[in-house]
Amino acid sequence: MIWQLDLALLFLVVAIAIAAITVRDLLSAIMLLCAYSFLMAVVWVEMHSVDVAFTEAAVGAGATTAFLIAALARTARWEKK
Amino acid sequence: MPREDRDTGKGKSRSVVVETVSRLMVPFIQLFALYVIIHGAGGPGGGFQGGVIFASSFVLYVIAFGIVKAGNRFPEHANIALFSTGVYLYAGVGLLCVICSLGAAQYLNYGFIPLTHHFEENRALGMDLVEIGIGITVMAVITSIFFNLVWKREEIEKGED
Helix, strand or coil: CCHHHHHHHHHHHHHHHHHHHHCCEHHHHHHHHHHHHHHHHHHHHHCCCHHHHHHHHHHHHHHHHHHHHHHHCCCCCECCC | CCHHHHHHCCCCCCCHHHHHHHHHHHHHHHHHHHHHHHCCCCCCCCHHHHHHHHHHHHHHHHHHHCHHHHHHHCCHHHHHHHHHHHHHHHHHHHHHHHHHCCCCCCCCCHHHCCCCCCHHHHHHHHHHHHHHHHHHHHHHHHHHHHHHHHHHHHHHHHHHC
């Protein structure tokens, strides 16, 4: 455990999460959630929980992003005011 | 590339680079998924993660070749048969343990399956069988969810035309 790396990663995760709920472009929100999942996977590896990191990288960054993009293709891209 | 060509997969302006790269990548992704499933007992990974990785290879195939070709290659009734097969494999191994433990009701205690003469080897082999069952089910369910999400859009557009 390197606490500087942990601090930087958690700060980035929080920043990306706030960006994902404030951005108006839904495709950008999906991509930010993908980046959030990937950074969470790095955080899990940093916490020596490789199995959880594997699941997070496969499901969160892979399958969920594909599902959300397939769902977005059926709705509007921009969030209404 | 125009949207209709991408959706139907029949257009003349498909991207050669995307098709070639995904045609090369899909078998390696599937091989890695099988490695993750088999190595799940002794290291990171397991049936769930391997199944998701296997399903993501079909997602790549759909992105490159379109849903029509992928749906012909991997139809919905095969999906239903596969995810039933996985559940039956999981439950069947568990019930086999109950039967082979001679009424001691050791559900999913893999050591009692008489595959080899050693208790520990039986346990490892039974664990692999259960992981394969989980992997088949997860792969079929996630592929089915993705195919249904993409199919619905296709049908709606077809109805509007």
